Amino acid sequence: MAIMDIKSFQAFSILTRTGSIRQTADILNTSPTAISRQLDKLEHGFDAELVIRGPRGVTLTSAGEIVAEKAAQIVQSVSQTREMIGDLKGLRHGTVTLCVNGAAASAFLAPVLADFTLNHPNIQINVNLASAKEALEALIQGTADIAVSMFAKPDARLQTYYRSLVRHEPILSPDHPLAEKQSITMTDLQGHPLALPDESYDIRLAFDAKRRAAGFEDDPVMFTSPSLGVQVELARRARAVLILPEMAVARAIAEGALIVRPFAPEARIETTLDVSQSITRPQSFAARRMIEFLQAALQAREEKT
Numbered sequence: 001m002a003i004m005d006i007k008s009f010q011a012f013s014i015l016t017r018t019g020s021i022r023q024t025a026d027i028l029n030t031s032p033t034a035i036s037r038q039l040d041k042l043e044h045g046f047d048a049e050l051v052i053r054g055p056r057g058v059t060l061t062s063a064g065e066i067v068a069e070k071a072a073q074i075v076q077s078v079s080q081t082r083e084m085i086g087d088l089k090g091l092r093h094g095t096v097t098l099c100v101n102g103a104a105a106s107a108f109l110a111p112v113l114a115d116f117t118l119n120h121p122n123i124q125i126n127v128n129l130a131s132a133k134e135a136l137e138a139l140i141q142g143t144a145d146i147a148v149s150m151f152a153k154p155d156a157r158l159q160t161y162y163r164s165l166v167r168h169e170p171i172l173s174p175d176h177p178l179a180e181k182q183s184i185t186m187t188d189l190q191g192h193p194l195a196l197p198d199e200s201y202d203i204r205l206a207f208d209a210k211r212r213a214a215g216f217e218d219d220p221v222m223f224t225s226p227s228l229g230v231q232v233e234l235a236r237r238a239r240a241v242l243i244l245p246e247m248a249v250a251r252a253i254a255e256g257a258l259i260v261r262p263f264a265p266e267a268r269i270e271t272t273l274d275v276s277q278s279i280t281r282p283q284s285f286a287a288r289r290m291i292e293f294l295q296a297a298l299q300a301r302e303e304k305t
Contacts (some may be wrong), residue, residue: 073141
């Protein structure tokens with residue numbers, strides 16, 4: 001086991017994602033030969049072939065898949081341990097990895113992270129986009145420090161540090177025919193194209209459930225895209241209605257390019273924006289500060305609304 005060091009696991013973790021020794025070397029700013037040596041160390045240490053080399057890259061063997069599942073966790077664990085030791089020494093460096101799901105979470109998070117780096121310039125931030133299920137699983141598996149998610153299901157292995165109510169409402173152009181309404185029902189949406197993500201997204205599932213409850217089985221969605229930018233542009237041109245939290249498009253609303261028309265009570269779609277962390281993993285300085293910063297930002301947002 002002594003022959004295997006953290007660099008070997010780090011290289012292998014990246015190699016499993018790229019499938020290319022050369023790309024892995026580029027990411028780590030080293031040579032392909034150095035990556036091959038790290039791979040050889042792992043294979044020698046485990047006494048097993050971990051990858052099959054081919055003209056188009058590498059593919060994992062069965063043993064390689066087992067190691068790949070643990071490699072990212074090992075790298076993350078060592079990084080956290082280093083941060084904890086740094087905390088003891090009074091250092092204020094580190095890395096925090098967030099998993100974020102939902103357009104609202106992304107829109108809310110960007111300005112918060114910008115402010116965070118002003119106060120903590122030596123902390124590196126990694127942001128990964130994922131579904132609510134994937135974000136919480138990343139916490140459990142140890143590949144993320146914090147999850148900012150909507151439509152998340154309760155899990156006893158996680159602690160929610162802050163929870164904020166979020167409503168998804170129709171977002172549309174002031175020139176849209178529905179703009180004259182004070183509130184919108186599922187019936188009102190009939191005949192008007194919508195732009196929504198596909199059925200792998202919880203908001204789409206929640207919207208479809210409300211439609212079925214209102215007695216509609218047909219699909220009114222003309223544009224299917226997970227891209228908030230694409231959705232917003234379609235709404236700006238009055239070509240589609242969006243179903244989003246107001247904070248997801250706060251700038252466009254402030255500019256007058258888009259407006260919000262709330263759902264009627266029977267059509268209302270509500271969830272929560274949760275900031276969560278695993279209960280079994282110790283918090284590094286970076287993770288603690290990020291949690292505190294996110295809590296303060298969410299509280300400030302609620303006070304304004």
